[in-house]
Amino acid sequence: MTSHHRYRLWPLAVLIAATVAVQGCNEKPAEPPRAATELQVGQAVFAPVVVQHQLGTTVIERAPQRVVALDMNEVDFLDQLGVPVVGMPKDFVPQFLASYKDSPSVEDLGSIVQPNLERVHGARPDLILITSLQANHFRELSEMAPTIHFDVDYRDSEARHIEVIREHLLTLGQIFGKQALARQKIMALDAKVEEARCITQDRPEKALVVLHNNGAFSSFGVQSRYGFIFNALGVKPASPMAETGLHGQPISSEFIQQANPDIIYVVDRTAVMERRPVMGAESMGNPLLRQTNAWKNHRVIFVDPQAWYVTGASPTSLKRVIDDVVRGYRD
Structure with a gap:
């Protein structure tokens, strides 16, 4: 300022x-x-x-x-x-x-x-x-x-x-x-932020934001690099954990299954760092994940990892993040 x-x-x-x-x-x-x-x-x-x-x-x-x-x-x-x-x-x-x-x-x-x-x-x-x-x-x-x-x-x-x-x-x-x-x-x-809040404010769905890194997953909650997803955009968190930090809190498939999110946003860090194609649903196809509401209702959202991970704090990237968040609420 x-x-x-x-x-x-x-x-x-x-x-x-x-x-x-x-x-x-x-x-x-x-x-x-x-x-x-x-x-x-x-x-x-x-x-x-x-x-x-x-x-x-x-x-x-x-x-x-x-x-x-x-x-x-x-x-x-x-x-x-x-x-x-x-x-x-x-x-x-x-x-x-x-x-x-x-x-x-x-x-x-x-x-x-x-x-x-x-x-x-x-x-x-x-x-x-x-x-x-x-x-x-x-x-x-x-x-x-x-x-x-x-x-x-x-x-x-x-x-x-x-x-x-x-x-x-x-x-x-x-x-x-x-x-x-x-x-x-x-x-x-x-206007873009307000549009997202209008979509999320009356919806009951709870969401997890997870980072994929070479087969392992980390969760990001309300006090993390993706805290604004919950605070500014009105997404309801599926986990009460405070995963403060740059790289999130390491989690297991059992954690995801127990949290049972309605929406899972997946940030594929490996795709960015190793310049690979972004992972798809088949790459997450273990039995515990398949038991979550998100999987059953086809609401596992593979987001734009460049906008979420490389940037995430600029006008263009924020608009792309919002578009990905809104995708999780589409029927």
């Missing part, structure tokens, strides 16, 4: 969220307004922007021209705002950002978890965007260019996941003179 503009941006975010919420579940969400022309804003004299984040305070003194994004969520934010990227890691690029992976004008900066700092320096950035995955390099990166940390919590997204995404959009919109477009994206995102 920017510091000296906090009094302007936060009420705006609240107003946008409130506007969507009061529409009600039986009304069609209002069409978001078309973005105002940004050319005049871009030509105006740049006012320094001060951004406060979990790793400190970053001052943007001039309009960035060469932006490096070290996390795929950040690449998507910039893509949504029409801001070019000069460099990014290209080890795990989701399909919806494939054009960046194939572009010779976008420098390959190594891996998401361990970016190549020499390449980052060679890209001559004037702004660097990171998340907690690159936080241990914050000091070195800040010596190269102003560096902003995206304060999304990958270990526990229950409390403010959607709000943090909104705030980051507003911050980047201010930095790049794209405020109107950022507000448009927020309204579209809020």
Whole structure:
């Protein structure tokens, strides 16, 4: 969140969220307004922007021209705002950002978890965007260019996941003179969230979110990287366990059978890490799983693992997550 503009941006975010919420579940969400022309804003004299984040305070003194994004969520934010990227890691690029992976004008900066700092320096950035995955390099990166940390919590997204995404959009919109477009994206995102809540709020089904990793499974509950599924989207959890953490709580087939979820969302990490096709129902065909309500009612949902695992905290990925969640409630 920017510091000296906090009094302007936060009420705006609240107003946008409130506007969507009061529409009600039986009304069609209002069409978001078309973005105002940004050319005049871009030509105006740049006012320094001060951004406060979990790793400190970053001052943007001039309009960035060469932006490096070290996390795929950040690449998507910039893509949504029409801001070019000069460099990014290209080890795990989701399909919806494939054009960046194939572009010779976008420098390959190594891996998401361990970016190549020499390449980052060679890209001559004037702004660097990171998340907690690159936080241990914050000091070195800040010596190269102003560096902003995206304060999304990958270990526990229950409390403010959607709000943090909104705030980051507003911050980047201010930095790049794209405020109107950022507000448009927020309204579209809020409408999507409200649509999901309208579907889940009166439904009795309980769900499990599980991560598949080479034949083993982990569960993610209300205090985990997928906590926002339950908190923000209104999905009812099938397990009372608090599976706080980045990789969830290891579980057995017996655990899944005893929880007896009505819906199971499967995030296939192996498909991402080993670049394999996403697993299907036949890969989960053990007798205990077949006894769950989810299996019997064909509500084992194999989600988009790139959107859920590689990203999960950007406008495009969140919309894809919501689409997968809604699939679990279709008859």
